[in-house]
Amino acid sequence: MDLDLASDSAELTASLVDTESVSGTEAALAAAIERALRGLPHLSVHRDGNALVARTTRGRPERVILAGHIDTVPVAGNLPSRREDGMLYGCGTCDMKSGVAVALRLAARLTAPRPDVTYVFYDCEEVEAERNGLLRLSRNSPELLRGDLAVLMEPTGGVIEGGCQGTMRAEVTVHGKRAHSARSWMGQNAIHGAGEILDLLRRYQPREPVVDGLTYHEGLNAVGISGGVAGNVIPDECVVQVNYRFAPDRSEAEAAAHVREVFAGYQVTITDSAPGARPGLDHPAAAALLAAVPGAPRAKFGWTDVARFSLLGMPALNYGPGDPMLAHSPDEHVPVAQIAEIEATLQTWLG
Amino acid sequence: MDLDLASDSAELTASLVDTESVSGTEAALAAAIERALRGLPHLSVHRDGNALVARTTRGRPERVILAGHIDTVPVAGNLPSRREDGMLYGCGTCDMKSGVAVALRLAARLTAPRPDVTYVFYDCEEVEAERNGLLRLSRNSPELLRGDLAVLMEPTGGVIEGGCQGTMRAEVTVHGKRAHSARSWMGQNAIHGAGEILDLLRRYQPREPVVDGLTYHEGLNAVGISGGVAGNVIPDECVVQVNYRFAPDRSEAEAAAHVREVFAGYQVTITDSAPGARPGLDHPAAAALLAAVPGAPRAKFGWTDVARFSLLGMPALNYGPGDPMLAHSPDEHVPVAQIAEIEATLQTWLG
Numbered sequence: 001m002d003l004d005l006a007s008d009s010a011e012l013t014a015s016l017v018d019t020e021s022v023s024g025t026e027a028a029l030a031a032a033i034e035r036a037l038r039g040l041p042h043l044s045v046h047r048d049g050n051a052l053v054a055r056t057t058r059g060r061p062e063r064v065i066l067a068g069h070i071d072t073v074p075v076a077g078n079l080p081s082r083r084e085d086g087m088l089y090g091c092g093t094c095d096m097k098s099g100v101a102v103a104l105r106l107a108a109r110l111t112a113p114r115p116d117v118t119y120v121f122y123d124c125e126e127v128e129a130e131r132n133g134l135l136r137l138s139r140n141s142p143e144l145l146r147g148d149l150a151v152l153m154e155p156t157g158g159v160i161e162g163g164c165q166g167t168m169r170a171e172v173t174v175h176g177k178r179a180h181s182a183r184s185w186m187g188q189n190a191i192h193g194a195g196e197i198l199d200l201l202r203r204y205q206p207r208e209p210v211v212d213g214l215t216y217h218e219g220l221n222a223v224g225i226s227g228g229v230a231g232n233v234i235p236d237e238c239v240v241q242v243n244y245r246f247a248p249d250r251s252e253a254e255a256a257a258h259v260r261e262v263f264a265g266y267q268v269t270i271t272d273s274a275p276g277a278r279p280g281l282d283h284p285a286a287a288a289l290l291a292a293v294p295g296a297p298r299a300k301f302g303w304t305d306v307a308r309f310s311l312l313g314m315p316a317l318n319y320g321p322g323d324p325m326l327a328h329s330p331d332e333h334v335p336v337a338q339i340a341e342i343e344a345t346l347q348t349w350l351g
Numbered sequence: 352m353d354l355d356l357a358s359d360s361a362e363l364t365a366s367l368v369d370t371e372s373v374s375g376t377e378a379a380l381a382a383a384i385e386r387a388l389r390g391l392p393h394l395s396v397h398r399d400g401n402a403l404v405a406r407t408t409r410g411r412p413e414r415v416i417l418a419g420h421i422d423t424v425p426v427a428g429n430l431p432s433r434r435e436d437g438m439l440y441g442c443g444t445c446d447m448k449s450g451v452a453v454a455l456r457l458a459a460r461l462t463a464p465r466p467d468v469t470y471v472f473y474d475c476e477e478v479e480a481e482r483n484g485l486l487r488l489s490r491n492s493p494e495l496l497r498g499d500l501a502v503l504m505e506p507t508g509g510v511i512e513g514g515c516q517g518t519m520r521a522e523v524t525v526h527g528k529r530a531h532s533a534r535s536w537m538g539q540n541a542i543h544g545a546g547e548i549l550d551l552l553r554r555y556q557p558r559e560p561v562v563d564g565l566t567y568h569e570g571l572n573a574v575g576i577s578g579g580v581a582g583n584v585i586p587d588e589c590v591v592q593v594n595y596r597f598a599p600d601r602s603e604a605e606a607a608a609h610v611r612e613v614f615a616g617y618q619v620t621i622t623d624s625a626p627g628a629r630p631g632l633d634h635p636a637a638a639a640l641l642a643a644v645p646g647a648p649r650a651k652f653g654w655t656d657v658a659r660f661s662l663l664g665m666p667a668l669n670y671g672p673g674d675p676m677l678a679h680s681p682d683e684h685v686p687v688a689q690i691a692e693i694e695a696t697l698q699t700w701l702g
Contacts, residue, residue, distance in 0.1 A: 167533070191576050198542065219532060221543070222578075223580075224542070225579060
């Protein structure tokens with residue numbers, strides 16, 4: 001399969017969508033993207049597994065990164081793509097092959113952009129963090145990811161969504177004493193004890209802090225609970241799995257301290273976490289883009305890979321075609337006109 | 352293996368224990384018991400699968416049933432049996448081959464007992480109710496189980512434990528609305544909702560009613576809880592499994608109504624239940640036994656097969672050697688002297 005970067009952005013999106021690339025099986029799509037990029041003499045191209053980095057090297061004082069993942073969640077009977085009433089339907093149309101199509105089109109057409117541009121196409125975003133292609137690139141070749149501002153083309157409905165909230169999972173464990181349930185007063189019921197954990201969660205008042213002008217909205221929630229030994233046993237352990245989504249004015253260490261404070265007196269085990277990213281909209285490099293995009297920017301609540309750019313020391317924002325609420329749904333689709341609009345806005349900004 | 356019913360009660364217990372009979376594998380032990388019983392001309396013997404019923408038929412005005420199960424929980428490195436410091440250790444010593452040994456000894460020696468006696472040895476008590484040999488007998492040959500009083504020789508430490516409490520399990524389900532945990536306010540957390548269920552359980556005041564002179568002690572407890580979809584999803588369902596242990600002054604229907612009342616407003620599904628049994632110590636047939644056994648009778652909290660005799664219309668009590676708290680433990684053991692004491696008490700009562 002060869003990609004035609006001269007075809008319009010919706011047709012190119014359809015070509016990308018119809019080349020299946022569920023996480024872990026991106027090789028064919030990565031090869032097609034590599035062939036297309038290597039045909040562009042103004043770009044220097046680097047491949048790392050199924051990830052590609054293509055860079056202009058005109059010595060501009062400023063460098064912008066456009067990034068997108070090329071993998072999708074499992075196909076759900078929604079391939080091949082189809083076009084209907086101005087929409088393109090299919091697995092990955094929204095999350096996020098329309099964004100990848102826009103970046104590829106710009107890579108082909110912007111032979112001499114105003115800032116230097118680095119295009120990043122990577123694998124395994126939809127699976128566990130350790131397999132993430134952007135993480136791998138940031139470890140293997142951090143110099144290729146340096147820049148002044150990163151734009152992650154995840155679906156935002158064509159609005160700028162600044163930064164992202166961090167996420168942390170922890171297990172809060174309640175201990176009790178096992179006994180036969182016919183003599184329950186001989187034991188101490190750990191599931192009943194977990195009632196206090198749930199009371200704490202129900203009473204919890206999440207913060208809604210303003211960070212760099214955007215209002216975030218935190219949340220602390222049980223996402224799992226388990227306990228029980230057998231139908232005739234008073235259980236001696238109950239584990240509540242909680243998920244804390246924290247605004248980017250808090251570090252991971254501060255978030256962990258907060259979780260431990262909320263559940264003081266209980267055994268708390270942090271099982272995984274990822275930092276947030278400040279929106280960075282006050283950065284000079286962002287100003288021209290903010291001016292070009294219609295609509296007020298808003299905070300990004302969900303965690304995205306902008307946090308990885310943030311860890312590399314540069315501001316990052318989310319901006320791409322498609323409704324983020326449709327991501328991962330079998331009914332996934334994207335408005336054709338929105339793909340073209342975003343391409344035009346970015347071309348004006350970078351051109 | 353041949354059983355020597357003339358050997359003393361501890362030696363006979365050891366022979367029974369050393370013939371492994373984990374639930375479902377009782378055939379060899381049942382065959383040995385059958386051979387021993389068929390050698391006794393004063394008994395009429397009936398076999399049903401791995402259960403045996405042996406009856407004196409002297410036309411006495413009163414008939415007493417002595418019953419015990421011959422299966423054990425899985426062996427836990429505690430075979431063969433061993434004797435140490437006046438104790439007999441091993442799988443089934445306490446629950447309940449020492450009781451079975453006493454019944455077999457009495458079956459051999461009481462050639463002309465005061466009341467007629469029915470000895471019942473049955474299989475599969477330690478597994479799901481549908482496989483229980485006493486249940487099967489009560490369906491296939493209820494006439495063989497008729498009597499005025501049943502003594503179930505489960506371990507009671509040599510004290511009479513009257514009747515038993517009923518047990519009922521129910522699932523209480525809380526519904527919510529699924530959402531991404533980064534936007535938790537879009538959903539309704541079913542695990543948080545289960546906090547109210549746990550509050551109800553923590554506030555619950557169990558009854559301690561006096562029934563036929565014995566004080567029971569109820570309990571309503573969570574024995575399981577589960578909920579959660581994924582680490583980034585607000586869960587839309589949480590299920591609390593509760594176990595209600597109810598005194599024998601309540602029927603199963605009354606117990607179910609009580610559970611539904613406690614959790615009014617929630618989806619309640621009764622998943623299984625078994626009725627209790629009134630102690631029946633006021634029955635004339637019990638009076639002489641009560642007089643013969645040292646120590647005050649007490650209520651039985653755990654469910655036992657006395658409830659099956661109760662359903663057949665006769666009072667039933669628990670009386671046997673061994674500490675019931677040791678049942679099912681790898682360290683299971685029984686005091687040798689207690690086996691002999693109980694045999695002597697029953698022989699005096701029935702002889």
